[in-house]
Amino acid sequence: MATAQVTTLHDKAGHAASSSPAPDETSDYLRARNVSLAYAGRGNDIVHAIDRVDLSVKRGEFVCLLGPSGCGKTTFLNAVAGFLPISSGELTLRGKPIEKPGPDRAMVFQQPGLLPWRDVLHNVTYGLEMSGKIRGRQAAAHAGALLKLVGLSDFAHSYPHQLSGGMQQRVNLARALAVEPELLLLDEPFASVDAQTREALQVELLGICKRAEVTALFVTHDIGEAVFLADRVCVFTRRPGRIVRDVRVRLPKPRDEARLKPEFLAYVQEVAGVLGSAAAGKANGT
Numbered sequence: 001m002a003t004a005q006v007t008t009l010h011d012k013a014g015h016a017a018s019s020s021p022a023p024d025e026t027s028d029y030l031r032a033r034n035v036s037l038a039y040a041g042r043g044n045d046i047v048h049a050i051d052r053v054d055l056s057v058k059r060g061e062f063v064c065l066l067g068p069s070g071c072g073k074t075t076f077l078n079a080v081a082g083f084l085p086i087s088s089g090e091l092t093l094r095g096k097p098i099e100k101p102g103p104d105r106a107m108v109f110q111q112p113g114l115l116p117w118r119d120v121l122h123n124v125t126y127g128l129e130m131s132g133k134i135r136g137r138q139a140a141a142h143a144g145a146l147l148k149l150v151g152l153s154d155f156a157h158s159y160p161h162q163l164s165g166g167m168q169q170r171v172n173l174a175r176a177l178a179v180e181p182e183l184l185l186l187d188e189p190f191a192s193v194d195a196q197t198r199e200a201l202q203v204e205l206l207g208i209c210k211r212a213e214v215t216a217l218f219v220t221h222d223i224g225e226a227v228f229l230a231d232r233v234c235v236f237t238r239r240p241g242r243i244v245r246d247v248r249v250r251l252p253k254p255r256d257e258a259r260l261k262p263e264f265l266a267y268v269q270e271v272a273g274v275l276g277s278a279a280a281g282k283a284n285g286t
């Protein structure tokens with residue numbers, strides 16, 4: 001996988017990309033307090049998807065969300081993205097309630113959902129064109145650098161149907177990164193990618209997040225992936241989901257060589273134990 005330094009839009013706009021965040025951004029950048037969300041089910045049924053979720057995330061942190069299928073992880077991500085209104089509680093970004101989607105957030109879905117009539121390069125420039133941040137040749141150059149980063153330079157002029165599932169997912173990631181969100185929301189983004197590509201993408205994703213000072217919420221079912229990526233692994237109970245355990249992963253980054261080390265495997269075991277209890281419905285995850 002190629003590594004490439006991507007010039008940030010902030011650089012282009014003349015802002016100091018490295019300026020440190022204000023203190024209020026560092027403590028409770030993203031904050032969920034008692035957040036519950038229920039859907040209208042069939043008939044008069046109500047589906048309580050998440051129940052009193054508490055989570056505080058610092059600017060720049062990488063937080064992985066794990067939990068049994070159907071426990072509300074995607075629901076929580078959609079609420080943070082501003083796609084779904086919460087039923088009760090408080091959900092704030094930089095101290096302001098999240099009420100709608102915004103350019104400060106980008107979502108990477110499990111299914112790439114690329115625009116079939118646009119080639120790869122123009123799928124990546126799409127968000128830039130919509131946001132009006134940069135256009136034309138500048139947008140193409142920025143997108144080109146991101147395609148290099150995800151190893152797809154040679155496919156810039158291919159169409160989505162000409163790519164494998166893993167390649168489409170890499171375009172999906174490049175597309176989300178193109179708009180330089182502060183907060184990246186990723187919902188099992190590498191689930192359909194082969195193991196080797198997946199590990200390479202994990203390494204690249206960490207590098208990108210660090211360079212661009214991106215905060216990330218990353219949903220996965222893969223415990224090894226969570227331990228590799230995360231500063232913290234938050235484990236949900238089964239539905240209605242609540243965060244029962246917040247495991248801080250104190251392994252130095254970059255973790256490129258970490259996967260076979262005993263400390264890494266100890267974290268994998270710890271998280272697996274918590275997840276097993278959460279799936280079995282033990283409230284404290286122990």
Ligand SMILES: Nc1ncnc2c1ncn2[C@@H]1O[C@H](COP(=O)(O)OP(=O)(O)OP(=O)(O)O)[C@@H](O)[C@H]1O
Pocket residue numbers: 039040041047048049067068069070071072073074075076239
């Ligand atoms: N639009 C909807 N209308 C009604 N119920 C919904 C809707 N979306 C999700 N649900 C229900 O909410 C619960 C949580 O769903 P969600 O997709 O958030 O789970 P998840 O943790 O992401 O699961 P998975 O790991 O399988 O992706 C599930 O019981 C699901 O059936």
Ligand SMILES: [Mg+2]
Pocket residue numbers: 073074075187
């Ligand atoms: Mg989901």
